[in-house]
Amino acid sequence: MILNKSFSYSELPFKIIWAAIFLCFIGLAILKSISQNHVGDLLSNPFTKQIIFLIPALSLSFIIIHIPRYSIHKYSYAFYCIGILIVILPFFNQSHAGTYRWLNFGLPLSIQSSEFAKIFTTIALARYLSDNTLHMKKFTSVIMPIILVLIPTLIVLNQPDLGTSIVMMTPLLPMLYWSGARPFYLFLILAPVLSMLTAFDTTVFTVWAIILGITIISARPILPVSLFLFFGNIFLGLLSPLMWNSLSTYQQSRILTFINPEKDPLGAAYQIIQSKTAIGSGGLLGKGWGEGTQTHLKFLPVQESDFILSVLGEELGFILIFIVLSTVGFLISQIIKNSYESKDRFSSLALIGVATILLSHVFVNTAMTVGLIPVKGLPFPFISAGGSFLVSSFIMIGLVSKLSVNYVD
């Protein structure tokens, strides 16, 4: 049942739009504080750079509102292929400090193509899942979506960009769940990951093996399948120490220093310690705008993007952190609400995918600043400085606005 109605601006999801703009303003206020004594051209000043990038960001989201919904649906796979292409292209460029994340068109600016590829992947996944609803009770129908997501994810992982590849992968599970996949299948998708992670501690691995066994038995698949699932996972777990060695040293060090921060007080753990110090010393009300000693004496690293929330915590205190996180929570749950109320499955799934991308950004970034997870180079939506990321965030807002409105075009 799709309402036959013409497009009207008044129907746009303003709660979501205003929340995003509010967060954007908070971000600008912090960037202004950081760049107070900044010398250099406009693009090296995070505040002015952010304002400049708001122009394409807002324009693109405005354009998306006017793209017909069926075009988005129709060209989903095309976009997906473009996404794959743009994450492969950087490998033919020169590397930036050993990474291939940046796409350069000969402009003074480079584009982090994975920021866009993650949206295209989500749309393609929404398309696939909305087209193939009926088979979702079968496990084999989960394989195609996994492949769909895994291709760009693995490419991005090799750029290497662990943070973005995680973000790219996270929509998979919620979208499968949303389209009615058996929770047991979702468990089976997660199981190999858990098998690998738990393999580093014998006790934890034993407990995991018991849980795995019980879950498989209670789902009652036929015996050969059960045995395959169980021993397959155990085998993977035993393999994981080998895979660990294949990780690059910087990834290993990030994980290791997270487990034991004392190990490298000047590397990744230094960043976590300084971030926690900045946040903790902010207290309830903060040290005042522009008064953060951790920020302005440069103890805090990457303060304009990865650790921007630490600046917020230090200068404006817990009150503003509370407001920002609540706003983000509100924004995401509004998208989920629109997804639930959406009339067609494609829109609903795409909205869930976008909500997941945003939530994973928020959670990974924030949890990193407070030392709950290892340092990942992931920015906070709407607040962190960043050209490609800001544009892609507003593209998502445009997409959400478009898909939230129930009408036929």
Added chain:
Amino acid sequence: MLKADNLASFKQYIFVVAITWILILILLLRYFQLQILGYDQYSKKANTNRIRKITTSAPRGLILDRNRQILVDNLPTYILNTIPGELVDKKTTFKTVSNTLGLDSNMISKNYKKYYRGKFIPTRLAKDLTFNQISRLEENRIDLEGIYYQQFPERYFPSKTRASHILGYVKEVNKEIRNSFLKRDEYELGDITGWSGLEKSYEEFLKGKRGVQFYQVDAFGREAGHITDFLPVDPEPGQNILTTIDINIQYIIEGLMSDKKGVVIVGIPETGEILGAVSAPDFKPDLFTGRISENDWKSVLSDHDKPLVNRFNRGLYPPGSIVKMVTAAALLDNQDFDPHKTEECLGAYQFGDRVFGCWNIEGHGSTNLTSAISKSCDIYFYKTIDYYNLDVLSDFFMEFGFGQPVGIDIEGELKGIVPTVDYMNKRYGRSGWSKGALLNFCIGQGEILVTPIQVFNYINLIATRGNASLPHFVRLNKLKKNKFINIKEEHWDRLTLDMKEVVMSPSGTGKNADPGITGLQLFGKTGTAENPHGDDHAWFIGWMEFNGVRFSVVVLHENGGSGGTVAAPIARKIFENLVKENNLISQK
């Protein structure tokens, strides 16, 4: 193909929204934990991050003579520090430093290791830099991030005297020394601390208090603005120490002993103030400031005469005849003793199956107490055995301050030995010694060992009839008295007269000590102490009275030979000079 209906159920919707808010809530709780519960802890941490505390060393107190002339001064030099955490590239920076200042780069890295105590604690790289070197450093400031210099007062000895054993020396505080201190927080590595002599005894007064300055620094350790919430504390200079030393007297006696081994102490009997004291051989006082060559240092260490040993409070010597006044006082105290009765000295005395000789093997002939003292006859004093046993006699020695430290304000004083029955039993066993030991003891030989500072106190006691204050080097507001000695006035008269005979009589053993100056009264006693390790030690002790003031003198010429012929002439020169300097020596 947008016809597929949305099949998401309400249950699914609630589940996903719930997960979203649970994640947000986890983050909020964590922020609450850090910002609200951990606020104090992280505030402190943020402050330690940005606040750099730099302590400035306080100039050490000066050591002055009794006329406020400077014995020990401070010389301003520069030291080079680094804050390790601020070094961008340690190797290159150190190289630049060594090139700019012309210093050995090995020494710099060696010092760095030696003084390193923490990432943000100033670590010394070099010392004794000149103003010139510092100027060159300033010119290359940009390449020397994390390198600082500081004025640092070194010990410096401007006077003509050495007085090395009195003043003592200072040592640089290293990790080991610092850890051994109770008040280790008051010292930084590279500070100086008194290590011997007055520098050590009066460390508390001399050292002063370090000052503190606070700077705000950024993450790269660069200074970034002032701090108003912590006020700087200026260093408190150490207190000056006013000693009893008279530079001129000290200079004279150092000259007298320059080519000898032994001790000279000159002082004021009533107060116990020491005007000069020499332990020869001594060493240059700046030996320990680190500016002397390796060879000089080695020659001091390997010197057979042990110039580093402070003989006046750590040298143990047989006193010989100089203690005969104790024996005389003991005899006089005895009812049965008659000082006028004469004894025949034939040069030897038989006790049991042993023969005890007089130093004059030809004998002194007929001797009474006065001539026994003035001629230092041993045979006469052997009679003590008829009146006293060992313990009673040692009690008399103890009364005159032997066998216990006099409490001189230079550490390490030894207490010497006064033999008692207990002592003899312990040392030789109950049957390992005979009563004859007393015969040696009463003439200052045998087991008895004294320090020159004890002898100084002893002569002061006789000069003042028991009213002398204890010897000391630093002027005191309240003098410490010796214990009361219970001797009759008339006995003091006798001892004084007899001691006058020693010097002033033509037949006195100490006549060489008399410079023959009108109005100068001299009292003394010589001693020629046999010692098992070598030649006899020559002693002269005594005091002079001139224009109503008294000065006491102790001369010990180690292995010098006869007291009368070796030590007394040294004393004569001292008396001559004391008469000359008399008016210049402040009695206050």
